[in-house]
C-alpha cells in the first residue's frame with residue numbers, strides 16, 4: 001500500500017555540513033545512525049554530500065565514502081550537488097555569516113544552531129532568504145531539543161502571546177544547581193562544569209548572561225513579531241549568586257534561576273536577563289542541572305511550559321535534524337513567522353519603571369540601630385518590606401540580613417541600594433535579585449502552571465524601625 005511512510009521517488013535532500021565540532025559531529029552521527037528512521041519519517045532520503053571544518057586531520061574518520069571535504073565552508077553553497085547548508089560554526093560574523101549569506105544568495109536553504117548569528121543578523125538573513133526563496137531554519141539555536149521555535153512560530157501562531165520566560169542556558173543552570181545542592185562557591189561550581197564539559201574554558205558568554213540574551217532576542221522576535229535585538233536587553237549574569245542566597249531563597253519559598261524574560265506590559269515590552277527568585281513548586285524552579293525550560297503565556301490561558309536538554313551535541317543535533325526533515329518534506333516557513341519587512345519594534349518598557357518585589361542580601365555590622373538606617377532609606381522611597389531574615393551569631397563582627405520587599409519600581413530600588421551601600425553599618429555592597437511572583441495565585445501542582453505556596457510568616461509588611 002502506498003502511504004506517507006513510503007519513501008518518495010524525489011531526489012535525496014543533499015546536505016552539506018559546515019563545522020564538525022560538538023554539534024556538527026553529533027548531527028553527522030545522528031543522520032547516519034538513524035538513517036532509516038529519519039528517511040522513513042521524512043518520506044525522502046537525506047544524504048550528507050559534503051563537509052567543511054578547519055582541520056581535516058581531526059575529522060578523517062567522519063569523512064566516509066561519497067562525502068566531499070572542504071577547508072573553506074563558503075565553498076559548500078555553490079556546489080550544484082548541495083540543497084541545504086547546515087551552519088554549525090560559531091560566532092556572529094566571520095565564516096559563519098559568510099557561509100550563511102553565500103548559501104542563501106545561491107538559493108540554498110540554511111539550517112543553523114548559531115544563535116549569536118541569528119540574533120545579530122537575523123533580519124537581513126531573512127530578507128535574503130525571502131528574496132531567493134531559500135529556507136532559513138534555526139530550531140537548534142534556542143533550548144536544544146525543546147521545540148520552542150516551532151511552538152512559537154507555528155503551534156501558537158494564532159494566539160496572542162503576552163510573555164516568554166525561560167531557563168535558556170544549561171551551563172548557568174548547572175552551576176546554580178550545584179551551588180544550591182552542595183554549597184559550592186560560584187568558582188568551584190564553574191570549575192566542575194568546565195571539567196564535565198558543560199562550560200567553555202572562556203565562560204563569560206554563558207555566566208554573564210549574554211548567551212541567554214541572544215536566545216531571548218530570538219524568542220521575543222517570534223513571540224511579538226519584532227526584529228531580533230539583544231542590545232536592548234537588560235542583562236545580569238550569575239557571578240553574584242552565593243550558596244547563602246540559595247539557602248535563604250529556599251527559606252522564603254523560592255529557588256534562584258537565571259531567567260530570560262520578554263513580557264508585554266501596559267508600559268511596553270520588557271526584556272531582561274538576570275538571576276530571579278521563582279516559586280519553589282513551579283516548573284521553572286524544578287528544572288535543574290543542564291536542563292532548560294521555556295514558559296509561554298498566551299493571553300488569559302495557562303502558560304505552556306516546555307522542558308528538556310538545552311545544549312550538548314545530541315540534543316542540539318536532534319533539533320538540527322528535525323529542521324532538515326521539515327525541509328525534506330518541503331515545509332516552507334518564514335524564519336520569524338512573518339515577512340522580515342513586517343517585523344516592527346514594540347516600544348520598550350523602561351526598566352526603571354518595572355515593578356517587582358526584590359530579594360536583597362546585605363552584610364550588616366552587628367551594632368544597635370544598623371537596620372534602622374536601612375529602614376529609613378526604604379521609607380524615603382515608600383519601599384515596604386515583606387520579610388526579613390537576620391541570623392546573628394555571637395562573636396561575629398557582621399551578620400547577613402535578607403530582606404524581601406513588596407512590589408517597587410526598579411529605579412526606587414536602585415536608588416535605595418546605592419544609598420544603603422554607602423552606610424557605615426553595611427560591610428559590603430548588597431546583592432539584589434528580582435522575585436518573579438506566580439502568574440496564578442491558587443494553583444494545583446499542574447505542570448502547566450507557575451505556582452507558589454506562601455511560606456509561613458510571610459505576607460505582612462514588616463517594620464524594621
Ligand SMILES: NC(=O)c1ccc[n+]([C@@H]2O[C@H](COP(=O)([O-])OP(=O)(O)OC[C@H]3O[C@@H](n4cnc5c(N)ncnc54)[C@H](OP(=O)(O)O)[C@@H]3O)[C@@H](O)[C@H]2O)c1
Nearest residue numbers: 019020021022023053054055088089090095113114311312
Ligand atoms: N555545543 C552546544 O551544545 C551548542 C548548543 C546549541 C547551539 N550551539 C551553537 O552551534 C554552533 C556550533 O557549536 P559547537 O559547540 O559545535 O562548536 P565547536 O565544537 O567549537 O565546533 C566548531 C566547528 O567549526 C569549525 N570551524 C571553526 N572555524 C572555522 C572556519 N574558519 N572554517 C571552517 N570551519 C571552522 C571547527 O573546525 P575544527 O573542528 O577543524 O576546528 C569545528 O568543527 C555555535 O554557533 C554554537 O553557539 C552549540
